[in-house]
Amino acid sequence: MSDIHLIKVSKFFDNFQAVKNLDLEIGNGEFVALLGPSGCGKTTTMNMIAGLEHPTSGNILIDSKDTSSIRIQDRNIGFVFQNYAIFTHLTVYKNLSYGLEVQGYDKASIDDKVQKMAKRMSISHRLDQPAASLSVNELQKLAIGRSAIVEPKIFLLDEPLSNLDASFRAYMRSELKLLQREFGQTMVYVTHDQIEAMSLADKIAIMNEGSLIQYGPPLEVYNNPNSKFVSYFVGSPKINLLEGHLIPNSDSSSFVTNKDLAISFPSNEKLKQLSNSEKLGASIGIRPQNIKLSSKESDKDINLRGQIKIIERIGAKRLAHVQVDNHMITCIDDSGTASQHENVIMTFSPESFFLFSEENGNRLI
Amino acid sequence: MSFIQLNSVTKNFPKFTIGPCDLSIEKGEFFGIFGPPSSGKTSILKIILGLLSPDSGSFYLDNEEITHLAAHERNFSMVFQNLALFPHMNGRDNILFPAIESNVPESVYNERFDEVVDVLHISHILHKSPAQMSGGEKQRIALGRAFINKSSAILLDEPLSALDARLREEMKIELKRLQIEMNQTFVYVSHDEEEVLSISDRVGIMIDGKIRQIDDPSVVYDYPNSADVGRLIGSPPMNFFPASFDTSSKHLHIPNLDLKVKIERDDELPRKLLAGVRPEDFQLLEVANEDSFKSLVLNFEPLGSYTIVNLQCPHSEDVFKIRLNGQYNFEFKQSVDLAVHSNKVRLFNESEDLV
Numbered sequence: 063m064s065d066i067h068l069i070k071v072s073k074f075f076d077n078f079q080a081v082k083n084l085d086l087e088i089g090n091g092e093f094v095a096l097l098g099p100s101g102c103g104k105t106t107t108m109n110m111i112a113g114l115e116h117p118t119s120g121n122i123l124i125d126s127k128d129t130s131s132i133r134i135q136d137r138n139i140g141f142v143f144q145n146y147a148i149f150t151h152l153t154v155y156k157n158l159s160y161g162l163e164v165q166g167y168d169k170a171s172i173d174d175k176v177q178k179m180a181k182r183m184s185i186s187h188r189l190d191q192p193a194a195s196l197s198v199n200e201l202q203k204l205a206i207g208r209s210a211i212v213e214p215k216i217f218l219l220d221e222p223l224s225n226l227d228a229s230f231r232a233y234m235r236s237e238l239k240l241l242q243r244e245f246g247q248t249m250v251y252v253t254h255d256q257i258e259a260m261s262l263a264d265k266i267a268i269m270n271e272g273s274l275i276q277y278g279p280p281l282e283v284y285n286n287p288n289s290k291f292v293s294y295f296v297g298s299p300k301i302n303l304l305e306g307h308l309i310p311n312s313d314s315s316s317f318v319t320n321k322d323l324a325i326s327f328p329s330n331e332k333l334k335q336l337s338n339s340e341k342l343g344a345s346i347g348i349r350p351q352n353i354k355l356s357s358k359e360s361d362k363d364i365n366l367r368g369q370i371k372i373i374e375r376i377g378a379k380r381l382a383h384v385q386v387d388n389h390m391i392t393c394i395d396d397s398g399t400a401s402q403h404e405n406v407i408m409t410f411s412p413e414s415f416f417l418f419s420e421e422n423g424n425r426l427i
Numbered sequence: 428m429s430f431i432q433l434n435s436v437t438k439n440f441p442k443f444t445i446g447p448c449d450l451s452i453e454k455g456e457f458f459g460i461f462g463p464p465s466s467g468k469t470s471i472l473k474i475i476l477g478l479l480s481p482d483s484g485s486f487y488l489d490n491e492e493i494t495h496l497a498a499h500e501r502n503f504s505m506v507f508q509n510l511a512l513f514p515h516m517n518g519r520d521n522i523l524f525p526a527i528e529s530n531v532p533e534s535v536y537n538e539r540f541d542e543v544v545d546v547l548h549i550s551h552i553l554h555k556s557p558a559q560m561s562g563g564e565k566q567r568i569a570l571g572r573a574f575i576n577k578s579s580a581i582l583l584d585e586p587l588s589a590l591d592a593r594l595r596e597e598m599k600i601e602l603k604r605l606q607i608e609m610n611q612t613f614v615y616v617s618h619d620e621e622e623v624l625s626i627s628d629r630v631g632i633m634i635d636g637k638i639r640q641i642d643d644p645s646v647v648y649d650y651p652n653s654a655d656v657g658r659l660i661g662s663p664p665m666n667f668f669p670a671s672f673d674t675s676s677k678h679l680h681i682p683n684l685d686l687k688v689k690i691e692r693d694d695e696l697p698r699k700l701l702a703g704v705r706p707e708d709f710q711l712l713e714v715a716n717e718d719s720f721k722s723l724v725l726n727f728e729p730l731g732s733y734t735i736v737n738l739q740c741p742h743s744e745d746v747f748k749i750r751l752n753g754q755y756n757f758e759f760k761q762s763v764d765l766a767v768h769s770n771k772v773r774l775f776n777e778s779e780d781l782v
Contacts, residue, residue, distance in 0.1 A: 377648065
């Protein structure tokens with residue numbers, strides 16, 4: 063299997079910079095997700111690794127060899143496209159056997175491998191049928207099987223599950239995880255869905271507007287976001303973000319939002335260090351699961367009073383969307399008894415929120 | 428009779444039949460229709476809209492029969508999956524199009540326009556053309572266009588599927604807020620079960636052309652009326668295990684889990700059953716006890732605020748999933764002790780109906 067190094071890679075399309083000075087190390091056999099919103103540069107990055115695009119500047123090394131000297135067909139890369147790119151004029155069997163034929167395997171070996179892969183992807187019963195007759199879900203399985211069958215050292219997948227319905231997506235997530243464990247390839251997976259990235263990846267590379275924002279294991283990125291953007295993009299349900307000004311003092315600091323909601327809390331070590339500044343433009347981020355609904359205020363926590371506007375039930379969880387002054391804040395209803403229009407008290411610990419600088423979005427606390 | 432009423436509606440296609448379907452939607456309701464792809468849910472929406480005519484059955488709107496009334500006379504608005512905004516018009520003109528086309532007086536539609544723009548927060552994008560708008564912005568303009576005339580109901584066909592995952596979550600709540608604020612009846616179709624169940628007042632589950640269950644999402648979630656429905660609801664969905672019931676000891680035996688559970692019920696239960704347990708209804712124990720069973724961890728998904736674990740059944744090749752609150756770390760093939768409370772086990776008989 064192969065490792066991949068991107069060193070100060072930039073890509074321009076005319077005047078538009080799609081990828082900005084990207085440094086990324088993907089280890090041998092690692093499953094790395096490139097996660098970010100539409101237009102962040104993740105697909106362009108993957109296309110450069112594949113060789114479908116060339117970097118404008120910087121280097122990409124595969125197994126320490128600069129890719130500018132390796133032809134695409136020699137890079138040993140399997141690519142699963144978002145729209146499958148299946149050979150619709152061929153049968154399912156031929157789609158699977160094609161790559162092996164090109165590589166010069168004998169008929170018996172090809173048949174053996176095709177039968178095994180079809181069984182692995184649960185499409186054995188479709189082998190003799192034209193690929194065009196397959197359902198969307200079956201096409202997806204075929205696309206993955208076709209790439210996997212030639213045993214590439216690097217597997218690149220570009221939003222492979224985005225065309226599938228929700229329950230099949232969840233099923234394929236489990237399948238992909240098992241596949242990767244079995245085959246052990248280095249996998250690079252592009253997605254805009256943070257649940258997919260969290261569920262599948264060893265490491266997540268979060269991108270926005272062409273730049274790499276944070277790179278680390280899923281729980282690291284979730285528990286220790288380095289910026290407001292990462293805290294917003296990763297985590298389900300979505301984090302609550304309040305923008306405003308921090309007024310740090312040595313004993314007790316306060317935060318006033320742009321919509322005039324004021325909260326105060328005891329200053330911890332980091333806040334004491336900031337207390338030379340007068341007023342700091344900042345955002346507070348609190349995850350919904352760190353906010354509790356309570357019937358009374360708590361001395362050691364921050365308390366907010368508001369009215370429940372919407373109850374959202376997501377399977378096992380109930381979320382309450384609460385109007386606090388001019389803000390909508392989401393929290394989890396553990397009791398399962400909260401109701402719309404109810405007036406409530408929300409409490410959260412001062413240890414549980416993140417503080418981000420308004421200037422550059424970086425994490426302060 | 429309900430505001431929107433379908434009675435025994437059927438529609439025949441060459442390889443597929445929809446119905447007979449009965450559907451009653453109340454005024455001001457957020458009614459969701461969920462089902463796997465090709466279950467017939469978009470066709471039902473088209474029958475309501477009037478783009479398809481039923482082969483039998485009747486359709487009433489506000490007590491008036493409109494079964495064969497032309498689509499443009501029905502006073503429904505629709506938000507399409509691909510939005511279908513007019514690419515040559517800006518946001519404002521896209522929204523106003525239905526009002527102008529149906530000869531609504533300018534003073535009337537101007538007032539309505541201001542209301543709609545305010546509720547949707549779109550004053551800053553009205554001048555843009557669709558090509559200049561982001562996915563979320565286009566979505567709002569499509570909604571504005573659906574709201575401009577006071578229609579009897581707004582029909583939405585997978586309106587969020589073109590959006591990024593994070594934006595989908597935000598817009599979902601926006602849709603709910605809009606529906607409540609504008610006091611409008613919504614009929615909302617989606618293949619995303621979590622999405623439909625989270626914001627609908629009631630939901631209809633469609634499988635293979637038939638509506639199998641209609642109820643409050645909480646009821647459908649906690650008490651699916653059949654294993655078919657149970658298999659579709661929940662992320663991950665309900666786990667199913669073959670089971671047998673011993674009437675004398677009142678024990679439910681689940682051989683794949685090597686588990687016996689005491690069932691506190693007085694009614695007659697069939698001997699052979701299917702036991703359904705939701706992933707979040709398993710407990711992870713620190714130490715085994717007399718009611719627990721062991722399983723091996725195959726892999727796990729760390730999703731931040733919760734963890735999904737894929738486990739091997741102790742006595743079969745089958746895999747089942749559990750959902751734990753919080754963050755965990757497991758080794759491949761690590762043995763864990765699990766328990767399940769008897770009142771969380773749903774029982775289905777041989778025809779796979781809930782008992």
